[in-house]
Amino acid sequence: NAGVTQTPKFRILKIGQSMTLQCAQDMNHNYMYWYRQDPGMGLKLIYYSVGAGITDKGEVPNGYNVSRSTTEDFPLRLELAAPSQTSVYFCASTPGKRGVYNEQFFGPGTRLTVL
Amino acid sequence: AQSVAQPEDQVNVAEGNPLTVKCTYSVSGNPYLFWYVQYPNRGLQFLLKYITGDNLVKGSYGFEAEFNKSQTSFHLKKPSALVSDSALYFCAVSLRGGATNKLIFGTGTLLAVQP
Numbered sequence: 481n482a483g484v485t486q487t488p489k490f491r492i493l494k495i496g497q498s499m500t501l502q503c504a505q506d507m508n509h510n511y512m513y514w515y516r517q518d519p520g521m522g523l524k525l526i527y528y529s530v531g532a533g534i535t536d537k538g539e540v541p542n543g544y545n546v547s548r549s550t551t552e553d554f555p556l557r558l559e560l561a562a563p564s565q566t567s568v569y570f571c572a573s574t575p576g577k578r579g580v581y582n583e584q585f586f587g588p589g590t591r592l593t594v595l
Numbered sequence: 596a597q598s599v600a601q602p603e604d605q606v607n608v609a610e611g612n613p614l615t616v617k618c619t620y621s622v623s624g625n626p627y628l629f630w631y632v633q634y635p636n637r638g639l640q641f642l643l644k645y646i647t648g649d650n651l652v653k654g655s656y657g658f659e660a661e662f663n664k665s666q667t668s669f670h671l672k673k674p675s676a677l678v679s680d681s682a683l684y685f686c687a688v689s690l691r692g693g694a695t696n697k698l699i700f701g702t703g704t705l706l707a708v709q710p
Contacts, residue, residue, distance in 0.1 A: 484638075511696055520604070522685065522700040523639075530695055538697070570638055574696050581627050581646055581689070584698060586638035 481506050484587035486571050492593045493561040501556040501590050503571030510576030512554040513538075513584065514546065516567040523570065529554055530576060561594045568592070597622040599688055601701035608676045609709050616671040616704045618686030626688040628669040629698065630660055633683040642684075645669060656680070676708045 487502045505512065510531050515523040525538030529548040543565055545557040554573075558565060568591050572584040600619045608614045620626060627646055631639040643654025650662045660671045669686060686701040 513697070520702055522599075522702040523698075524700075525697060528695060528697060536695075572639075576696060581644075581696065583629060583641040583644055584639075584696070586631075586640070588638045589636075 483507065484571055484573055484585050486569075486587035486590050488590060489588070490591045492595060493558075494595060495561060495563065497561050498557070498559050499561065499592075501558070501569055501571075501592070503554045503556065503587060504552050505554075505571075505573040505585070506552065507573065507575075507585065508551060509573035509585075510551070511574045512548065513572045513574075514544070514554070514556045515570045515572065516540065517570060517589075518567050526556065526569075558592075563594050566592060566594045597688070597690070597699055599686055599699050599701040601684075601686055601704045603704050604702075605705045605707060607707045607709065610678050611675050614673050614676045614680070614706065614708070616684050616686075616706060618669045618671065618701060620667050620669065620686075620688050622688055622690060622699070624691055625664070626690055628660075628662060629687040629689070630654065630658070630669075630671050631685045631687060633685065633703075635682075639685065642671070676706075678708050678710050681706055681708045 484505045513528045514526040524540045527546040529535045570589050571587040574584045575582050598621045629644045630642040645652045645662045653659045687698040
């Protein structure tokens with residue numbers, strides 16, 4: 481299994497540009513998450529999904545959108561990039577089986593700079 | 596508000612000495628508790644978790660953590676530190692009874708092990 485994969489690894493955007501960060505998992509996990517990591521701030525949840533077709537906002541959703549059309553993929557969309565979105569973005573997944581609590585598995589991250 | 600505190604930004608320890616990385620939490624109910632490690636330019640890796648049962652939890656790479664309900668703490672420990680343990684460590688909690696397995700992260704503690 482490849483686990484959780486993310487593309488691209490690095491990206492530089494200009495203010496106002498748009499892009500999609502890709503995330504895929506091959507573990508048949510139901511739950512998927514997007515976090516951003518800023519220095520000294522830990523990880524903040526942007527959006528999450530508990531299954532295909534179901535998404536919900538996390539702690540810091542403004543400026544982002546998500547979709548979940550398949551179990552495997554959970555792309556994160558930035559519509560109008562702003563310097564405040566400069567960060568490292570992590571995707572994660574977990575089985576999400578009722579009554580069982582598993583840890584989350586993280587991808588390698590995407591480092592995004594908005595200039 | 597639910598929160599996780601890691602009071603030390605950095606912990607310095609000599610190789611071979613015991614190490615402790617502190618974590619306290621403020622959440623309603625009895626949470627699930629986790630420790631993750633992040634090596635430079637990598638995603639987060641799961642170390643250990645407390646769900647129920649014995650307050651001393653053993654995890655990967657010789658790490659262990661002690662759950663203390665009265666002090667709402669979950670400190671990470673290792674009897675003998677290695678230089679290769681140098682990394683960023685995150686404590687996280689998840690609320691019982693939730694259907695999303697969302698995590699609340701601390702801000703992280705940088706562990707530096709000197710040879």
